[in-house]
Amino acid sequence: MWRTKRALGEHLACLVLLVTLVDAYRFLSQNTASQFLSRQRRANSLFEESKKGNLERECIEELCNKEEAREIFENHPETEYFYPKYVACLGSHRVGINSQDSDSAIPSDLRTCVTEISNQCTPYPCYKEGSESCVDGQASFTCVCKPGWKGLRCEDDIDECRDPEFPAGCNQKCQNIPGSFHCMCEDGYFINDNINCVDINECLLYPSICEEPAKCVNTPGMYECQCPPGFKYNFTSRTCNDVDECELNVCDGTCINTVGSYECHCDGRQGLRLAQDHRYCERIPVCVDLHDFKHPEMLYLGEQFAGLPVIYLRFRLPENTKFAAEFDFRTFDPEGVVLYAESSQDSWFMLGLRGGRIEVQFKNQHTFKVTSGGKAINDGQWHVISVDELESSISVKISKEAVMSINSPESLFTSVNGKLETKVYIAGLPNRTDNVIKPINPRLDGCIRGWNLMNQGASGVKEVIQEKKSKHCFVYVERGSFFTGEGLAYFNIDYSDSGSWNVDIKMNIRPSSSTGVIFALVHNNTVPLSVAVVTKEEEEANLQVFLDGVSVATLDSLMLCYPDQLTVQLNVTPTEIQITANSSIVSYMKSDALQEALERLNSTMQNPISTYIGGIPEDVPLPATPVTAFYHGCMDITVNGQQLDFDEALSKHNSIKSHSCPPVSAPESHPDAPHLHRK
Structure with missing residues (x-):
């Protein structure tokens, strides 16, 4: 019953709406209106009723109610969406009765209005630029986006350059454009397959892009004109220019730029050598350890090369006090001043050594004398020396055995106002004293211990020297000259020989460090000839001869950096160079190059030449010679037949021991061993 009432209500509503929408200028006749409302059934109407509803047939060719529309769409959402708009279409167009035989009787604008109601894609709801098509749905639609677009209506451009869900895939630069993207390349690349950038080989495209001697080398996105190293x-200018590598701080030490390269130099005078990488500096290693222990109660007499005293004492004693001195003495040095005492400039006494034997000189208002005697005591052994002023003589004893008795009829020194003021200088002469009776070299490489002066015991000397290690002696020594690696000695030697010149050297060496200059000739800040120990490996070295900084001869021997000494002979003349040593192998540079080097040396030897032993002077620039390190080790050296006495040098570093070397090992245990210390 309720269905009948509902259908009747819907038909009545349609009739009312149709009446209100009748054309204002023309009303349907009663017959026509009856035909429209009564809707004749066609012959196949029974068959059609059994079929699924058809929009064209049910709602355009005929009028449909909401229930019939539901049968067409078969779902509620589309029906609810369609029917109100369908009623609006009926009200928007004039309705006429058309021929039953022709569809053309149905107004085309009504047909369009009705058919477009159920099509959600009409009017077109999608963003035209971003959409490909629209798919109609149940009261909805779906916009099919073109590549590069997204969104409900395809209105959002995809930024493929940034969106990780839609990566463009460009391997260099990416530019987003509406609906797409554009891959771009850096300079030096070209685009391949619209995505990937490929390097341009400029060297193939432009073969003459680099001027000789530079070579073109292709690099990613670029090219290089590679010049020779340096x-x-x-x-x-299209030229290869020298690189100043020194501006790049490539050296740890001193850098010297050269054409196409550079040189790093380490100042050997600071104890440094060039490392194997030829850039950094490292400490010169010790390859032979020495037993260089010192004793704080042994006074070293050779501290000052100037020959000045190492200790000065002043005594003020009763006028009848006699001069007396006793001490243990050790030296290899043949000449030097051990002790000098005075009460005035005209009243003095000197105890020294000449030719290894004791020498006494004294002068007072009564007499002056020079006397020497006894056996040579410069044998490196300890000897007890005593000097005593007696009533009418001066007694000198060695190891308690009298070796001199010098007549002295009056007192050795003169008292003043009942007091005997005596100044005692140990080792050397006072600065103003140059009027000794017989000239003597005051420098003395020796040691004293257990001293007793003027019968006053040690007189405070022990306390003075105890904290000054430079005044301490090595406990054990052997013959030779010791270079500590801190300085050199300078000599003036004439090498002329019968209108020509000759450098003839014989040396016994025992290097303690693997690098150091033994012998060098210097002229105007150049080093025309030098002989040096050069590091070969960590604890190995060889001996090299350099002419103007170029190695011309190399002597390999296992006796270098070895506890035993190596005897080496070197002879250099204007035409040849020869170096020999026991248990060694010698190699020379090629003959032609060697002769050219000797010719340059011959030219230099016509000028004044300075001789240095143990190093290169500070004013010689580092590039002048490959090795500038001071020699560290023991040696004795004879040049042109003359054995060099470093006490006779024109100058000598105070650290050099002229006549004594610490041994590699102690000969035996020493009673003072607990008090020993390293130098």
Whole structure:
């Protein structure tokens, strides 16, 4: 019953709406209106009723109610969406009765209005630029987006350059454009397959892009004009220019730029050598350890090369006090002053050594004398020396055995106002004293211990020297000259020989460090000839001869950096160079190059030449010679037949021991061993 009432209500509503929408200028006749409302059934109407509803047939050719529309769409959402708009279409167009035989009787604008109601894609709801098509749905639609677009209506451009869900895939630069993207390349690349950038080989495209001697080398996105090592290409002048590597701080020490390269130099005078990488500096290693222990109660007499005293004492004693001195003495030095005492400039006494024997000189208002005697005591052994002023003589004893008795009829020194004021200088002469009776070299490489002066015991000397290690002696020594690696000695030697010149050297060496200059000739800040120990490996070295900084001869021997000494002979003349040593192998540079080097040396030897032993002077620039380190070790050296006495040098570093070397090992245990210390 309720269905009948509902259908009747819907038909009545349609009739009312149709009446209100009748054309204002023309009303349907009663017959026509009856035909429209009564809707004749066609012959196949029974068959059609059994079929699924058809929009064209049910709602355009005929009028449909909401229930019939539901049968067409078969779902509620589309029906609810369609029917109100269908009623609006009926009200928007004039309705006429058309021929039953022709569809053309149905107004085309009504047909369009009705058919477009159920099509959600009409009017077109999608963003035209971003959509490909629209798919109609149940009261909805779906916009099919073109590649590069997204969104409900395809209105959002996809930024493929940034969106991780839609990566463009460009391997260099990416530019987003509406609906797409554009891959771009850096300079030096070209685009391949619209995505990937490929390097341009400029060297193949432009074979003459680099000027000789530079070579073109392709690099990613670029190219290089590579010059020989040490040069850099100038694109303006198209030339290879020298690179100043020193501006790049390539050296740890001193850097010298050269054409196409550079040189690193380490100042050997600071104890440094060039490392194997030829850039950094490292400490010169010790390859032979020495037993260089010192004793704080042994006074070293050779501290000052100037020959000045190492200790000065002043005594003020009763006028009848006699001069007396006793001490243990050890030296290898043949000459020097052990002790000098005075009460005035005209009243003095000197105890020294000449030719290894004791020498006494004294002068007072009564007499002056020079006397020497006894056996040579410069044998490196300890000897007890005593000097005593007696009533009418001066007694000198060695190891308690009298070796001199010098007549002295009056007192050795003169008292003043009932007091005997005596100044005692140990080792050397006072600065103003140059009027000894017989000239003597005051420098003395020796040691004293257990001293008793003027019968006053040690007189405080022990306390004075105890904290000054430079005044301490090595406990054990052997013959030779010891270089500590801190300085050199300078000599003036004439090498002329019968209108020509000759450098003839014989030396016994025992290097303690693997690098150091033994012998060098210097002229105007150049080093025309030098002989040096050069590091070979960690604890190995060889001996090299350099002419103007170029190695011309190399002597390999296992006796270098070895506890035993190596005897080496070197002879250099204007035409040849020869070096020999026991248990060694010698190699020379090629003959032609060697002769050219000797010719340059011959030219230099016509000028004044300075001789240095143990190093190169400070004013010689580092590039002048490959090795500038001071020699560290023991040696004795004879040049042109003359054995060099370093006490006779024109100058000598105070650290050099002229006549004594610490041994490699102690000969035996020493009673003072607990008090020993390293130098």
